[in-house]
Amino acid sequence: MLEVSGLNAFYGDSHILHAVDLTVGSSDRVSILGRNGSGKTTLMKSILNAGPYIHGSISLDHRDLARETSFQRARLGLSLVPEDRRIFPHLTVTDNLLIALAAAGDRAGLDLERVLDTFPMLGPLAARYGSQLSGGQQQMVAVARGVMPRPRFLLLDEPTEGLAPVIVRQLAQSVAKLCNEFKIGLLLSEQNIWFARFCTQYVHIIESGRIVFSGSWDEFESRPDVKHRYLAV
Numbered sequence: 001m002l003e004v005s006g007l008n009a010f011y012g013d014s015h016i017l018h019a020v021d022l023t024v025g026s027s028d029r030v031s032i033l034g035r036n037g038s039g040k041t042t043l044m045k046s047i048l049n050a051g052p053y054i055h056g057s058i059s060l061d062h063r064d065l066a067r068e069t070s071f072q073r074a075r076l077g078l079s080l081v082p083e084d085r086r087i088f089p090h091l092t093v094t095d096n097l098l099i100a101l102a103a104a105g106d107r108a109g110l111d112l113e114r115v116l117d118t119f120p121m122l123g124p125l126a127a128r129y130g131s132q133l134s135g136g137q138q139q140m141v142a143v144a145r146g147v148m149p150r151p152r153f154l155l156l157d158e159p160t161e162g163l164a165p166v167i168v169r170q171l172a173q174s175v176a177k178l179c180n181e182f183k184i185g186l187l188l189s190e191q192n193i194w195f196a197r198f199c200t201q202y203v204h205i206i207e208s209g210r211i212v213f214s215g216s217w218d219e220f221e222s223r224p225d226v227k228h229r230y231l232a233v
């Protein structure tokens, strides 16, 4: 279980997250929806100890992560796919994926062929360099790389940003399949409601660094006022 409790996050004097509580059970799939600047990326980075200064607690299976570096958190089973993808441009697609096995530590990672099978677009690109990929192809590589160490929890930060609708659909199928097949818990930050609904069971809305709604997708659908107020749709 991934548990965030009373999380406050800061960049210098700027107080960005305010008393955020959030739980993702093992194999659960949870979305964080919110407008630009609402704090989604800050939350993801806080969980990986990758930037913001924080107060509050973050634990994995009741183990407090306060003293763990980003690398140690990755070894313990947290995998962040950042918004800006960070594909290695001078490595091939295959090597971009294999290098992520280093994050698995003593755990067994996933088999390269099985991951490539889950992203049909990537097979034919396996020998191509990161610098030669389109934005959609890069995003597929970033997500595939994120699952290679077989994390306990995959954290996807706005994976659909800038992608064509056909790529968004393919990505949704791959993410849902991987999480189901390998029992990977998912924390997804998104603005694309269709994608979030396809991939997750539960949704939180974040606004100005505060969680303002939490519920199932049915509960979300029954609250058009919430959708209108916080997501402007």
Ligand SMILES: Nc1ncnc2c1ncn2[C@@H]1O[C@H](COP(=O)(O)OP(=O)(O)OP(=O)(O)O)[C@@H](O)[C@H]1O
Residues within 6 Å of the ligand: 011, 014, 016, 034, 035, 036, 037, 038, 039, 040, 041, 042, 043, 083, 158
């Ligand atoms: N490195 C930083 N230093 C100072 N302020 C920052 C920094 N990064 C983000 N912020 C501020 O923190 C707030 C939350 O930003 P964050 O990137 O977490 O939001 P977001 O919901 O992920 O937005 P987006 O959908 O645009 O990516 C914003 O007001 C942003 O300007």
